[in-house]
Amino acid sequence: MSxxxxxxxxxxxxxxATVMSLRNLVHCALAMAITFSGIAAIYLQLSAEFVGFAxxxxxxxxxxxxxxFAILLTRSGESPEKSVLTSGWGAGIxxxxxxxxxxxxxxxxxAGLPKAATAAPETTVKNIGEALxxxxxxxxxxxxxxxxxxxxxxxxxxxxxDPKTDNSGRxx
Amino acid sequence: xxxLQACLLVSAFLFAIGxxxxxxxxxxxxxxxxxxxxxxxxxxxxxxxxxxxxxPEALAGIMFVLFSMALAGAExxxxxxxxxxxxxxxKTSNLDEVKDLKG
Numbered sequence: 001m002s003x004x005x006x007x008x009x010x011x012x013x014x015x016x017a018t019v020m021s022l023r024n025l026v027h028c029a030l031a032m033a034i035t036f037s038g039i040a041a042i043y044l045q046l047s048a049e050f051v052g053f054a055x056x057x058x059x060x061x062x063x064x065x066x067x068x069f070a071i072l073l074t075r076s077g078e079s080p081e082k083s084v085l086t087s088g089w090g091a092g093i094x095x096x097x098x099x100x101x102x103x104x105x106x107x108x109x110x111a112g113l114p115k116a117a118t119a120a121p122e123t124t125v126k127n128i129g130e131a132l133x134x135x136x137x138x139x140x141x142x143x144x145x146x147x148x149x150x151x152x153x154x155x156x157x158x159x160x161x162d163p164k165t166d167n168s169g170r171x172x
Numbered sequence: 173x174x175x176l177q178a179c180l181l182v183s184a185f186l187f188a189i190g191x192x193x194x195x196x197x198x199x200x201x202x203x204x205x206x207x208x209x210x211x212x213x214x215x216x217x218x219x220x221x222x223x224x225x226x227x228p229e230a231l232a233g234i235m236f237v238l239f240s241m242a243l244a245g246a247e248x249x250x251x252x253x254x255x256x257x258x259x260x261x262x263k264t265s266n267l268d269e270v271k272d273l274k275g
Contacts, residue, residue: 001173002175005178009178009179012182012186013182013185016189016190016209017189019189020190020196020197020202028205032205032209035186035212036212039186039212039215039216043216043219046219046223048219048222048223048233048234048237051219051234051237051238054238055215058241058244059208063244063248066248066249066252067201067204069252070252070255070256071201073256073259074201074255074256074259074265075259076199076265083198084197084199085198086197086198086267086268092191092195096189097188099184099191100187100188103180103187104181104184107181108173108181113176113177114176114224114225114226115174118224118226118228120223121223123228132235139239143242143243146243146246147245150245150247150249150250151249153250153253154249155253157257158252158253160260161260
């Protein structure tokens with residue numbers, strides 16, 4: 001196991017823990033961008049270069065910006081005075097610790113995991129493109145349809161309501 | 173510890189921390205961030221098993237991750253639109269105060 005992988009893993013874990021422990025939402029979004037960058041660095045070290053750069057483009061470039069815009073649009077950029085945790089947070093912490101213990105135990109004690117490291121596979125963008133256009137063409141088309149539907153749905157949901165056609169009968 | 177086990181442990185931690193955030197934090201946007209962290213943990217597992225598995229030339233792991241990224245993008249867009257719509261309607265994004273669907 002290379003030292004670079006250990007360092008990026010530690011940075012990713014610390015950033016992920018920071019996301020969920022800070023009070024200010026803008027700081028949380030920035031720590032989330034660091035987490036996604038760390039995950040992209042892990043992908044690059046696992047010789048999945050295309051996925052690593054796609055992660056940076058999609059998550060750090062698009063989703064982080066989208067989340068920052070949503071934070072500013074809902075005016076929740078300031079730190080709240082009240083508690084940031086829900087009423088039943090103790091049970092949530094206990095369940096997540098249990099989940100991590102179970103997963104970690106399974107990973108460390110499983111006999112079926114391959115032991116020896118294999119040689120790095122040859123994945124070029126050409127290979128990925130040929131697979132996308134050949135074997136995986138139907139899922140690709142369906143994902144295009146899903147993205148179009150999600151985009152139209154998001155625009156309709158976030159559209160400003162017309163006060164005259166307000167179905168609750170109130171003038172806003 | 174092999175590199176595969178290290179990647180799986182990192183992804184298990186990411187999943188646990190995303191789950192903890194999604195169920196304990198009060199703000200709706202942080203719940204969405206927690207869901208994104210859990211999706212990323214699953215993607216990391218796909219890539220780790222693809223890299224250290226027996227048939228990396230089949231590219232199945234990479235394809236799964238690419239499609240799951242596209243679906244995560246769609247989910248984030250719709251989820252944030254819902255958060256903005258609820259904020260406009262109820263003037264809050266605190267999940268303890270948003271208890272009913274009927275406005």
